[in-house]
Amino acid sequence: MYVAVKGGERAIGNAHAWLDETRRGDPALPELSVQQVEQQLGLAVDRVMAEGSCHDRGLAALAVKQAKGDLIEAAFLLRAYRTTLARFGTSEPVETGAMRIQRRISATYKDLPGGQVLGPTFDYTHRLLDFALAAEREAVPPAAEAEADPTPMPRVTELLAREGLMRREPADTTEPPDLTREPMRFPTSRAGWLQALARGDEGFLLGLGYSTQRGYGNSHPFAGEIRMGEVTVEFTPPELGFAIELGEITVTECQMVNQFAGSKSEPPQFTRGYGLVFGHGERKAMAMALVDRGLRAEELGEPAEAPAQSQEFVLYHCDNVEATGFVEHLKLPHYVDFQSELEKIRTLRKGGGA
């Protein structure tokens, strides 16, 4: 009889022991090391760092292993760990203009200062299963290397802005909110929503970004520039008073160039949508940039009717740790409420008010 699951404590213990066993898999095979996950499943690690909003490849790889490859579960593990960490300050803004580039492409100019750098990309691979990978390979031959090009790489959007064709971003000197410390209030600032999008679910943002391309909040985007590489993180300790380098992180940045019809006070020009994520996360950065532009509809005096243009809709639902918790809580017992519904519907069917 399924009565309130007597012996719940032992059942939970047994379930978790079984989970541990299935995680290990066939004991005849060597166990996956965290270093292997970190090195060979790097994009999974990047996604978990982004959605877990914690830059630590080792911890993210551990989370991927512990979660048996369930990346949302892994992001949740990383977030729960992240909350326990002391916060000792805020870094200086990272300068993505000074990024040490691994990849930089523009879809709006055939050539531009700094050039097009493809970098390590799936683009233009033929998606044919590579059976050679199924067998253990001998050492992979190193890819061809060239000297790093010292030419500074100006941002495409800046080139347009100098010509007056790209709307300048309004300067915002207010302290950005921290959504991990304060609840989000609506309407929230762009800094606030960019934070939420940066840790938002890749799949959800992909779908929303896609919807803006299919007419739900049309924003006519061009991938002005996508760049991926290393940036320096600097921190100013109050006792020193000047910035010191903490280290380097890899980030992906996307600047979308979008049409803007202009308004009473502004001529027709281009506007931007912005995406920035930890690691190599191009799809996520692009989707984020599309949604960012969608959320700017109100600021730009455009009708805001599509889902991707609604702050509350996008920002309340893009967090996959919140979403997965609430969706999956439906697994918890609800028999008290269901019982009250049963009695109510029986009463209503008897045709009597109660």
Place this chain on the structure above:
Amino acid sequence: MIEQGYNFGYLDENTKRMIRRALLKAVALPGYQVPFGSREMPLPYGWGTGGIQLTASVIGPDDTLKVIDQGADDTTNAVSIRRFFHRVTGVATTERTAEATIIQTRHRVPEATLGEHQILVYQVPMPEPLFRLEPRVAETRRMHALADYGLMHVKLYEDIARHGAVTTSYNYPVMVNQRYLMSPSPIPAFDNPKLDRMPALQLFGAGREKRLYAVPPYTPVRSLDFEDHPFVPVRADAACVICGSRASYLDELIVDDGGTRHFVCSDTDYCASRPPLQEDAA
């Protein structure tokens, strides 16, 4: 065994202080939803993170904790939360309602009358009582500010006009201290009258939605109704097969393939503390 490497109650002291400040505001404004910097917990959102954070903020080494889900101490999530607090605080836990100083609950109010020395902490999924009628939080905040609750009254009126009765059977909206419309959390409407002028402090935590609210002791809490259609708490018209109670809230069990139904008390401590199988006449 207390878990090493974590602060008492898991949250750090500054976070607990932040939550207690928000709780003081909530107590000062009964039924008002106070936004707070809800943290990520090691249990999933929607599984009681709001209640857990409130309990963690008010619990001390001398407290005795009881955790129930669906009225029962031995449901899996109640077991999990009780074990969590045992790991991170080492406090005494109990299944006896009368012995507890803090009771964290999901979906039920205990049958026993609570006292002034007790705190009842509710886990809340959706703190906004109006969310099914108006999903935009910015808009519902405005409605609360203006005490503009016409939308809810119209909903209840339409229920009565179409079905002869209010169709809400749980999470039934209440008016707190004649000012704020409040969700009592998804407790059955049967439990609503227990909130009214309860001697214990009632705290409500919604972690995912980052809101908390409170009903201080002896605060009037009225379930919304109309003069000609008064509020009626509903329970199954049956007796518990274990203790025979006709006064407590019952769970319905299907016990065979023929669909035979039995009813048992949802509050396991209430049921266990009564002499078995004595049909009462209440």
